[in-house]
């Protein structure tokens with residue numbers, strides 16, 4: 001007995017064989033990229049990357065686009081090709097076509113449970129004579145470009161190891177949204193240019209570092225008085241490089257092992273920051289010195305006091321317990337631990353990292369810590385120069401000159417030390433009625449007061465020095 005064919009079966013049969021026939025005859029090849037794969041229908045990373053590439057390339061050409069809000073992206077809306085849309089792309093003079101498609105859900109997933117998810121996929125079509133070029137180079141190009149766009153658009157992250165709980169270690173993060181940029185950073189244009197060039201060279205240096213056999217990293221030491229823009233510079237660097245920031249608080253790191261682990265956990269394309277390095281490291285030394293001093297003081301006291309009351313002794317015991325608890329919480333990171341960790345991170349995971357130390361007192365630092373190779377570039381952040389003031393005036397007041405006030409400010413800035421933070425503070429209008437002239441006059445007044453104070457202090461110092469010199473002379477004469 002022949003099986004009976006119903007009309008729909010016949011239709012399917014004809015369609016299937018027609019498709020096979022056209023496939024055989026067609027000079028075109030198709031590659032399909034599915035949106036999700038595997039039992040748990042995990043979103044395919046490749047699909048997202050290609051979709052991003054096509055979104056960037058198609059938004060000008062495609063007529064129907066899909067808009068989505070994507071977490072972790074800087075742009076509020078991310079555009080991509082809508083369903084059943086097709087666009088043309090060209091690579092090395094070869095045309096290819098991409099189409100965005102979807103299939104109705106299959107009735108059952110392999111788990112046996114009903115499956116309601118629409119299957120989405122992107123199809124790449126090209127002539128079979130370009131098979132090699134497309135499979136070896138074009139797809140690679142699409143993936144690289146797509147990744148670069150995702151990287152450029154992502155939100156930067158600020159990681160901190162300071163959770164507030166001494167027993168908890170590891171990084172926690174939040175979005176990094178500091179507005180500082182090199183354009184708004186007040187410093188001499190040549191110096192700024194030099195730093196930007198250094199960063200650009202570093203970013204493009206992957207092959208160079210590989211060639212000379214060095215880990216792809218760069219260390220910066222930013223030093224200068226408070227309020228001269230060290231932290232602002234770090235944010236400007238992170239924004240310029242599009243790198244995440246790891247703000248490493250050394251004083252909450254338990255010991256050298258934890259420090260090493262934290263550094264190894266940092267990702268590539270990041271800035272690792274240790275602020276006020278002089279304070280962080282001295283803690284260990286200071287703590288030891290302080291403890292020794294306390295112990296000596298106590299012993300001295302004991303000798304002097306013949307007998308102590310029981311109450312006093314109990315108090316002392318409590319103090320010791322507190323000391324021990326405090327001691328446990330304090331960082332046991334040592335200078336050599338820090339040096340080893342820094343060198344370790346470069347050798348074990350060498351990819352694209354910048355490490356920045358800041359300090360107010362560069363002379364206090366151990367030369368080993370800041371030697372070239374560890375801290376490749378030493379950048380002095382200095383008091384506000386006239387050039388730096390001009391950047392601040394443009395930022396805060398949107399002016400590049402104003403009557404004869406700029407030359408007065410130039411003269412005063414040359415005669416006194418004022419940080420850009422103080423200058424900026426004085427340039428900000430104190431009320432809605434204050435105009436540019438009022439703000440500049442405020443600054444002039446502040447600069448004059450600062451100058452007078454500096455002169456007075458210098459005078460006092462001079463008098464003191466004279467006094468000391470006079471005394472020394474007298475003593476010498478008596479001898």
Ligand SMILES: Nc1ncnc2c1ncn2[C@@H]1O[C@H](COP(=O)(O)OP(=O)(O)OP(=O)(O)O)[C@@H](O)[C@H]1O
Pocket residue numbers: 184185186187224225226227228229230231232233360381419420421422424
């Ligand atoms: N060079 C600068 N360019 C632009 N703004 C600056 C500059 N220096 C300081 N400022 C302003 O002053 C504020 C304080 O500066 P910042 O925190 O960067 O100083 P710092 O050198 O890190 O100081 P500290 O040594 O106390 O940490 C910033 O928020 C910024 O508004």
Ligand SMILES: [Mg+2]
Pocket residue numbers: 230231232275358
């Ligand atoms: Mg700072």
